[in-house]
Amino acid sequence: MLTLKFKNTYINHWFTLAGDDERKGRLSNIDMYLKDFYYGEKTLEAAEVKMQKTVLNNLLSKTDFDLVIGGDLSNQLGTINTCMRDFPKSFLGIYNACSTFVEGLLLASNLIMNNNVDKICVLTSSHNLTSERQFRFPVEYGALKACYTTSTTTAAVGAIISNIPSKYKIISATIGSVVDYGITDVYNMGAVMAPAAASAINAHLFNMNKRAKDYDIILTGDLGTLGIELLNEVLKRDFKISTDNIYDAGTMIYKESQNKYTGGSGPSVLPLVLFSKIIRQKRYKKILIVGTGALHNPTLINQKNSIPAIAHVVEIEVES
Amino acid sequence: MTYKELVEKMTPKENRWKNCIVAFLTGGVMGSISHLLVSCFDVQTMLVIWIVLSSILTGFGVFDSLVDKLKMGIVIPITGFSHSVTSASLEYKKEGLVTGIGANYFKLAGSVILYGIVSAAILAGLRGLLCLL
Numbered sequence: 239m240l241t242l243k244f245k246n247t248y249i250n251h252w253f254t255l256a257g258d259d260e261r262k263g264r265l266s267n268i269d270m271y272l273k274d275f276y277y278g279e280k281t282l283e284a285a286e287v288k289m290q291k292t293v294l295n296n297l298l299s300k301t302d303f304d305l306v307i308g309g310d311l312s313n314q315l316g317t318i319n320t321c322m323r324d325f326p327k328s329f330l331g332i333y334n335a336c337s338t339f340v341e342g343l344l345l346a347s348n349l350i351m352n353n354n355v356d357k358i359c360v361l362t363s364s365h366n367l368t369s370e371r372q373f374r375f376p377v378e379y380g381a382l383k384a385c386y387t388t389s390t391t392t393a394a395v396g397a398i399i400s401n402i403p404s405k406y407k408i409i410s411a412t413i414g415s416v417v418d419y420g421i422t423d424v425y426n427m428g429a430v431m432a433p434a435a436a437s438a439i440n441a442h443l444f445n446m447n448k449r450a451k452d453y454d455i456i457l458t459g460d461l462g463t464l465g466i467e468l469l470n471e472v473l474k475r476d477f478k479i480s481t482d483n484i485y486d487a488g489t490m491i492y493k494e495s496q497n498k499y500t501g502g503s504g505p506s507v508l509p510l511v512l513f514s515k516i517i518r519q520k521r522y523k524k525i526l527i528v529g530t531g532a533l534h535n536p537t538l539i540n541q542k543n544s545i546p547a548i549a550h551v552v553e554i555e556v557e558s
Numbered sequence: 559m560t561y562k563e564l565v566e567k568m569t570p571k572e573n574r575w576k577n578c579i580v581a582f583l584t585g586g587v588m589g590s591i592s593h594l595l596v597s598c599f600d601v602q603t604m605l606v607i608w609i610v611l612s613s614i615l616t617g618f619g620v621f622d623s624l625v626d627k628l629k630m631g632i633v634i635p636i637t638g639f640s641h642s643v644t645s646a647s648l649e650y651k652k653e654g655l656v657t658g659i660g661a662n663y664f665k666l667a668g669s670v671i672l673y674g675i676v677s678a679a680i681l682a683g684l685r686g687l688l689c690l691l
Contacts (some may be wrong), residue, residue, distance in 0.1 A: 296639070376649035378616050379642060379666065380625030386569050413641055417562040429565040472561070514576050 239438065241412045248358075249406040249554070250398045252513045253296040257366065257392030261503075263492040267514040268493045269296070269391075271282060275367050275392065283317055286310065286365040289394040290301055290321040297359055297396050300462070304328060308361030308396075309338040310457075310505065311369050313373050318361070327359075336431075336460050338362050338505040339395065339416070340529025340550040344411035346399040347552075356400060362466070363394035364504025375538060383417040383499065391491060391502035396511035405557045412442035412551040416533065420544045422492040424534065427503060428465020431530040431547045434471040435461065438527060438549035440479060446553070450481035453553075454522045459508040459530040460488035462500030487511035505529075517556060525554045545554035576628050584631025605636055612637035616644040642666040 240506050254268045261271040270292065276286040289331055290310075297303070306325065309332040310318050322329045334341045336520045347439040349355045369390040375381045399408070417437055421430045439513045443450060450456060450473075461469055473479040486500030492497035507530055533546045584669075588608075595604035612632075615621040621641050625633060632638060646665045664671060680682035 267688060371649060375666070376645040378622055378648050380622030380645075381627065382625065382633075384574060421565060426565065426569060429569070433561060464569060468565065471564060471568070475564075524672070556671035 239412050239415055239445070241410060241442060242344065242348060243410045244347045244351045244408050246401045246403075247350045247399060247408040248402060248404040249270075250400050250402055250404050251297060251300045251410065252395065252397040253293045253446050253510070254510055254513050255293055255394045256510060259366070259489060259496065259498070260391060260393060263496060263528075265491055265511065265514050267518060268510070271390070272545075275365070276410070281373070282319075282365060282367045282473050283312065284373045286312070286317045286363055286368055286394070289365070290318060290361060290363050291324065293363075293396040294321070294325055294359065294396045296539075301357060303357040303359045303400075305330065305349070305355050305357075306359045306361055307332060307342040307495060308359075309333045309342070310363045311335065311372065315370060317363065317365075317368070328398075332462055333443035334430055334529070334548055334550070335531030335533050336364075336503060336505045336507065337529030337531035337548055337550050338366075339497070339509045340411075340552050341441060343397070343399065343408065343552050344413065344550060347408045347411060349400055352406050353401070357402075358399045359396055360399060361394070361396040362505040362509065364388045364390055364392065364506045366392045369504065373534060384423075384425040385499060386428070386462075386464045387499045388427055388460060388488060388501050388503035389498040390504045390530045391460075391488075391507050391510065393504070393506035393510045395506050396514065397509065398459075407555045407557065409553040410442075410446060410553050411437055411553065412445060414438040414441075414548045414549040414551070416548050417543055418546040421423055422539065422542070424539060424545070426464070427460070427545075428462040428500060428530040429468055430532045430534075430545045431459075431461055431549065432465050432468035433472055434547035434549040435469050435530045436477060438551050439473065439526070440477040440552040442526070442553070443479070450479050450483065453483060453526045455516060455524075456484045456526045456528060457482070457512065457516055458484065458486045458506065458528045459505075460501065460503035460551075461487050461530055462503070463498050466487075487543045490515065505531075510538070517554075520558065521558050523558065525556065527552050527554065581629040581631040581634075585634065586631075588632065588637070591625075592647055602649040608635070608637050609640040612640040613644045616641050621645075639667055639670060645659065
């Protein structure tokens, strides 16, 4: 796998917006909450578009930027494409399922390092009900769910990357490759993504000549409680890496009492937890974020294919 | 051990017996109420009451949480059928009467109709054969 090293790339600002279930959860320090799933709009898709617009407008009030790199879970990136109609900025739409934000971050870092662009906004969002409809059943349909599944988080997150020094420096990144271990259970995305996360972490450590213990925290995206157990097991079994500093962002969002199965999922989970919790804690100086994406396509699954997965890794250093 | 076997081993198992017993009890209770309704009115009225009731509960967003608690006991009877068409039409109403509701109304219930007709035809054929013998 390819590892890129960056110079002079920093995270300057961010804006986090989350839904009502997330407000009732374990995270504090989120910039804005929604009262309901509709956010004053007539359709759920329009609500997600408005969420993205709110994030962009808030970031624009802090600083201007030249390019937006972003994606979400909707078909043909429908929501982010609709959102960007109202912003006359250069735009790159990207999709790697739930690892989209990390993918955007490493692309932005590369452009910034080469001095091609001054400031880039990396944007992502996910909405519990729009994903539910797209990947599973109608919103009101009471389908029985497996106890080990994850629940899509409602949130939109944007971050500004530039070469203006700040406390948060992007050091390096590893671009993952698609792996498929033959899992076909659409309710078990943790199991689908765990091997992808393991191989990306292993590749990053090998290419950077580091050990897992060199990082204060390795934060995976949305594996859930089952997925993180599987990741530790695969790391130990296949790559001989044994470490106790791997945590999953999806498991940090909700309280047990909220009945969210094994945790939150979606591309916004990792940046939401990173910006509202991890990056603010003084004990985490060297952070490795691992965006994990289950490249799930309902048509291909119905045609009896297994689910491929990908994981990208970005290393962030926080100066004190 | 392959990865699939590892996943199989580590994935928590659903408590199928508990789910079965809950579904058996709720389905049984529904059956008893239906019996009362039939003795008060007639079969058609009983069916209409269940269909309307589950549609309304779906509209208010209550039915899906009831399924969570009461399991398949309320999905297998006609309430489940009514719930599936109502939830699909709620979902697609913004996409228009023809391309939205019309095209997706039986998205979930289509299989029930198709295979219901197919199995009814096969059983009717068998019965016809038995009568001939």
